Amino acid sequence: MSAPTANEVRPVTTTPDDAPEPTRRGGVGGLVEAYALVALTVGLVLLFSLLPSTSETFPTAANLQISLADKAILAVVALAVLVPIVAEVWDFTPGATMGLASVFAAKVVSETDSILLAVAVACAVGIAIGVINGLLVTRAKINSVIATLGMTILISGVVQWVTSGNSIVDGIPTGLTDFGSRNLLGIPVVVFVALVLVLAVYYVLRHTAYGRYLYALGSNRSAGRLVGIPVERLTMSTYMVSGLLAGIAGVLLLARTGAGNPAVGPGYTLPAFAVVFLGAAAITPGRWNVGGLVTAVLFLAALNSGLNLAGASGFVNDLANGTALIVGVGLANLFAHRRGRTLEIK
Amino acid sequence: MSASAEREATREVAVRARGVTKSFPGTLALDDVGLEVAPGEIHALVGSNGSGKSTLIKVLAGVYAADAGELQVGDSTYDLPAFTPALATSCGLHFVHQQPSVFPDLTVADNLAVGRGYDTSWLSRISARKVRARAERILERFHIDARWDDSLRNLRPGTQTMVAIARALQDQEEASGGLLVLDEATAALTPAEFETLAAALRRYSAAGQAILLVSHRLEEIVGLADRATVLRDGRRVATLTREKLNYDALVEHIVGGALDAAVPRQAAPRRLGVPVLEASGLRGGSVRNVSVSVGQGEIVGVMGLAGAGCSTLMRLLFGAQRLEAGTVKVDGQELHLRSPADAIRAGIAFVPEDRAAFALFPELSVLENLAMATPDCGRTGRLRHRRELSKVRTDLTRYQVRAQSPSTPISQLSGGNQQKVVMARWLRRSPRVLLLDEPTQGVDVGARAALWGALRMATETGTGALVASSDAEELAQLCDRVVVISDGEVVRELADTPCSAEQLEHAVYNGAVAR
Numbered sequence: 001m002s003a004p005t006a007n008e009v010r011p012v013t014t015t016p017d018d019a020p021e022p023t024r025r026g027g028v029g030g031l032v033e034a035y036a037l038v039a040l041t042v043g044l045v046l047l048f049s050l051l052p053s054t055s056e057t058f059p060t061a062a063n064l065q066i067s068l069a070d071k072a073i074l075a076v077v078a079l080a081v082l083v084p085i086v087a088e089v090w091d092f093t094p095g096a097t098m099g100l101a102s103v104f105a106a107k108v109v110s111e112t113d114s115i116l117l118a119v120a121v122a123c124a125v126g127i128a129i130g131v132i133n134g135l136l137v138t139r140a141k142i143n144s145v146i147a148t149l150g151m152t153i154l155i156s157g158v159v160q161w162v163t164s165g166n167s168i169v170d171g172i173p174t175g176l177t178d179f180g181s182r183n184l185l186g187i188p189v190v191v192f193v194a195l196v197l198v199l200a201v202y203y204v205l206r207h208t209a210y211g212r213y214l215y216a217l218g219s220n221r222s223a224g225r226l227v228g229i230p231v232e233r234l235t236m237s238t239y240m241v242s243g244l245l246a247g248i249a250g251v252l253l254l255a256r257t258g259a260g261n262p263a264v265g266p267g268y269t270l271p272a273f274a275v276v277f278l279g280a281a282a283i284t285p286g287r288w289n290v291g292g293l294v295t296a297v298l299f300l301a302a303l304n305s306g307l308n309l310a311g312a313s314g315f316v317n318d319l320a321n322g323t324a325l326i327v328g329v330g331l332a333n334l335f336a337h338r339r340g341r342t343l344e345i346k
Numbered sequence: 347m348s349a350s351a352e353r354e355a356t357r358e359v360a361v362r363a364r365g366v367t368k369s370f371p372g373t374l375a376l377d378d379v380g381l382e383v384a385p386g387e388i389h390a391l392v393g394s395n396g397s398g399k400s401t402l403i404k405v406l407a408g409v410y411a412a413d414a415g416e417l418q419v420g421d422s423t424y425d426l427p428a429f430t431p432a433l434a435t436s437c438g439l440h441f442v443h444q445q446p447s448v449f450p451d452l453t454v455a456d457n458l459a460v461g462r463g464y465d466t467s468w469l470s471r472i473s474a475r476k477v478r479a480r481a482e483r484i485l486e487r488f489h490i491d492a493r494w495d496d497s498l499r500n501l502r503p504g505t506q507t508m509v510a511i512a513r514a515l516q517d518q519e520e521a522s523g524g525l526l527v528l529d530e531a532t533a534a535l536t537p538a539e540f541e542t543l544a545a546a547l548r549r550y551s552a553a554g555q556a557i558l559l560v561s562h563r564l565e566e567i568v569g570l571a572d573r574a575t576v577l578r579d580g581r582r583v584a585t586l587t588r589e590k591l592n593y594d595a596l597v598e599h600i601v602g603g604a605l606d607a608a609v610p611r612q613a614a615p616r617r618l619g620v621p622v623l624e625a626s627g628l629r630g631g632s633v634r635n636v637s638v639s640v641g642q643g644e645i646v647g648v649m650g651l652a653g654a655g656c657s658t659l660m661r662l663l664f665g666a667q668r669l670e671a672g673t674v675k676v677d678g679q680e681l682h683l684r685s686p687a688d689a690i691r692a693g694i695a696f697v698p699e700d701r702a703a704f705a706l707f708p709e710l711s712v713l714e715n716l717a718m719a720t721p722d723c724g725r726t727g728r729l730r731h732r733r734e735l736s737k738v739r740t741d742l743t744r745y746q747v748r749a750q751s752p753s754t755p756i757s758q759l760s761g762g763n764q765q766k767v768v769m770a771r772w773l774r775r776s777p778r779v780l781l782l783d784e785p786t787q788g789v790d791v792g793a794r795a796a797l798w799g800a801l802r803m804a805t806e807t808g809t810g811a812l813v814a815s816s817d818a819e820e821l822a823q824l825c826d827r828v829v830v831i832s833d834g835e836v837v838r839e840l841a842d843t844p845c846s847a848e849q850l851e852h853a854v855y856n857g858a859v860a861r
Contacts, residue, residue: 209721
C-alpha cells in the first residue's frame with residue numbers, strides 16, 4: 001500500500017483553490033444582492049400607495065393596467081436586446097426595427113385590411129433585419145456594435161422615406177386597436193403577449209442546450225468553437241430571434257397606439273438596454289437573465305407611474321431612470337466587491 | 347558554491363518572513379510559516395495546489411492582510427497584517443507573474459517606461475530619445491536579446507518574461523536590494539527558453555540579487571535553486587539545501603509520501619490494438635509533412651521545440667485549423683475536417699494547450715463546463731437538470747475534482763482542478779481519439795497524477811491518445827511511443843519503452859540541429 005496522494009488526503013468539499021477566497025454565492029449577502037431590486041420595487045409600490053399625493057390614484061386597477069401595458073412593449077424590446085447580448089454580440093437595432101415593423105404593418109393593414117397579413121409582414125421585416133445584422137457580423141466580420149449602430153441609422157432613414165415623416169393613422173382596423181386596449185381577466189392583452197414571450201425566452205435560455213451554448217459563447221467564443229458549438233450559426237440565430245421579437249413589438253406598438261408613428265421606435269432602444277443592464281444585477285447577479293429583466297421593467301413601471309401621478313414633470317422620469325441604472329449597477333458592483341469578487345456583467 | 351556557503355555562515359538575510367499566519371473562513375491557509383532568502387540566493391518555493399504557496403506570495407505582495415507575522419527586508423521590519431502593495435513596492439519586493447503583464451502591442455521601450463513613467467521634455471512631451479536611451483541601457487544591463495523598438499509580441503516568450511523582470515528591477519541601481527519573486531513565471535516556457543532565462547537568473551543572483559522562484563516544474567528547481575522551501579497544507583515542511591535538493595526529495599515532501607504514489611510509472615509495454623487514428627501527409631500552418639498513427643489503447647507522445655509544429659498538429663487533427671493536404675482516418679474511416687464539430691462527431695476529443703483561452707467558460711459553473719460537450723436533453727429539447735447534476739457529481743468524484751459544489755463558477759477552481767474538469771468533459775464522451783496539448787502545464791504533482799490516471803483509465807477502454815508535451819520526463823513515463831517533430835516534420839520515433847527523458851531530450855535537440 002503506497003501513501004495516499006495529495007488529492008486523496010483532502011475531502012472533496014474543502015475550499016478548492018490554493019487561494020481560498022470568501023466568494024460563496026449563497027448566504028445572506030447573496031440573497032440581498034439577488035433580490036435587492038425586487039425589494040426596492042415592492043418598497044416603491046408601498047411608498048406610492050401610502051403617499052398622500054398618490055394614494056388615491058396609484059393602487060388602482062386602472063393605473064396598474066396602464067402602467068403594465070405601457071411597459072409590456074419595453075419588455076419585449078428588452079428581450080430582443082438580451083438574446084444577442086447573452087452570446088456577447090450587441091444589437092442596437094431593436095427599437096428602430098420595431099418602428100420599421102409597425103410602420104410596415106400599418107401600411108399593409110390600411111391597404112389590405114388583413115390583420116394576419118400585417119402581423120406576418122411585421123415579423124418578416126424583423127427577421128429580415130436580423131438576417132442582415134447577422135450577415136454583417138458573421139460574414140462581413142464587422143464589429144457588432146458598429147454594424148447594428150449603422151443599421152439603426154439606416155432603418156430610421158428607411159422609415160422616414162416610407163412614411164415621408166407622417167404617421168399612418170387612416171385605415172387601422174378597430175380589431176387591431178381593440179386588441180391593444182382590451183383587458184382579459186382584468187389584465188391588458190398586450191401584457192399577456194409580453195408574458196408569453198418572457199416565459200419562452202426564459203425557457204430557451206435556461207432550460208435548453210441552445211441557451212447554454214449562448215451563455216458559453218458569451219463566456220469564451222474560442223472555447224465554444226473547440227467544443228463543437230456552431231458559433232456563426234448561433235450568432236446568426238440570436239439576431240434572427242432579436243429581429244422577430246422586435247417585429248412582434250412593432251405589432252404591439254401599432255395595436256396600442258393605433259398609428260404607425262415613424263418617430264417612436266428608436267426611442268425604445270436605450271431604455272431597453274437600461275432594463276437589460278439593471279436586470280443583470282438582479283436575481284442571478286453577474287449573468288444576463290430574464291428574471292432580472294422582468295424585475296427591472298416592473299421597477300421602472302412602479303417608479304414612472306408613481307412619479308407621473310405625483311405630478312412630476314416628464315424630465316423627472318428621465319432623471320430617475322438614469323440614476324436608477326447607474327446607482328443600481330454601481331451598488332451591485334459594490335456588494336460584489338465587498339464579498340470578494342467583481343461583478344463582471346457578461 | 348563557496349560564496350553561498352559563506353553567506354550561510356554569516357546568516358546574512360535579504361528577506362525574512364516569520365510566523366506568517368492567514369486564515370480564510372473554514373481554512374487555515376498559512377500556519378506559522380517562515381521563509382528566509384539570502385542575498386544572491388535563488389530560493390525555490392514549492393508545494394501542491396492548496397499548500398498555501400499562492401497565499402504566501404499574496405501576503406508578501408500586500409494583497410492579503412495576514413492574521414499574524416512580520417517581514418524583515420534589509421534593516422527594516424514590517425508588520426504583515428498591516429502590509430500593503432505600496433509598502434511591498436517601496437521596500438523592494440518585485441513580482442513577476444505567470445502571465446507576465448507586458449503589453450504585447452507596445453515596444454520594449456514602451457513596456458519598460460509604462461510602469462515607471464516616461465522621460466519627458468517640455469510640455470510633458472515624451473522624449474523619444476531619452477526613452478530609447480534608457481531602454482537600450484536596461485537591455486544591455488540585463489543581457490536581453492532584443493531591440494528597444496521590437497514589439498513584445500514578436501519576442502519569444504522567454505524574452506518577454508525577461509523584459510518583465512527587467513521592468514520590475516529597472517529602478518534598482520544595484521541588483522542587490524530587495525527580492526525578485528517569480529510567481530510561476532516560467533510555466534509557459536519551453537526548456538530551451540527556460541535555459542535562457544535560467545542563465546539570466548544565475549547572472550542576477552551572482553550580482554547579489556535575491557530571487558524567490560515559485561514553480562511547479564521541479565526539474566527546473568533542481569537545476570537552478572540554491573535552496574527550496576516546501577509548503578504542505580499551510581505549513582513549512584522542509585527547507586532543502588543544495589545538497590539535498592533533488593527531484594525525488596522534493597516530490598516526497600510536496601506530496602508527503604513516496605515517489606511511486608505520486609507518479610504512476612508505466613508498468614510493462616502493453617499489447618496494442620488496431621489503429622484508431624491514422625494521419626498521413628498532413629500539411630497546414632507550421633506543419634509541413636507529418637504522418638502519425640495511434641493504436642487502440644495506445645498513448646503516443648509528440649515532442650518538439652517551440653514552433654516545431656506540435657500544437658499545430660493537434661489543431662489540424664481536430665479541424666481547428668485548415669488542413670492543406672493529407673488524410674485523417676478514425677477507425678479506418680476517412681474524415682473531412684472542416685470544423686471541430688466534424689472531428690467531435692468522428693469521436694475525436696481535444697484538450698488544448700491554453701486552458702483559459704481555449705477550454706474554459708470562466709463565468710459558467712463547474713457543471714456547465716463539464717457538460718458542455720454532452721448536454722443532456724430529453725426529446726423535447728429540455729435539459730434534464732437533475733440527471734445532469736447526479737452524473738456530474740459522479741464525474742467530480744471519479745476524476746478527483748475538488749470543487750465546493752457543481753454550481754461553483756469554474757474560475758474559482760485551481761488550475762489543476764480546472765484541467766480535470768476539461769479532461770472529464772471529453773472523457774464522458776468516450777472518445778476514440780484523445781488529443782492532449784500540454785495537459786499538465788502549470789498543475790501540481792497531485793493533479794498531474796489524477797490527470798494521468800484519468801488518461802490511463804480511458805485508454806483501457808480502447809481510446810487512443812496523442813499527447814504533446816514539452817516535459818520529457820512526463821512523456822517518458824506516460825507514453826508507449828514518442829514521435830519527435832522538428833520544423834514541421836517527424837524526425838524520430840522512439841518506440842522502445844521505456845525510453846528515458848534524457849533520450850527524448852537528446853532526440854529533440856538533435857532533430858533540431860540536424861536541420
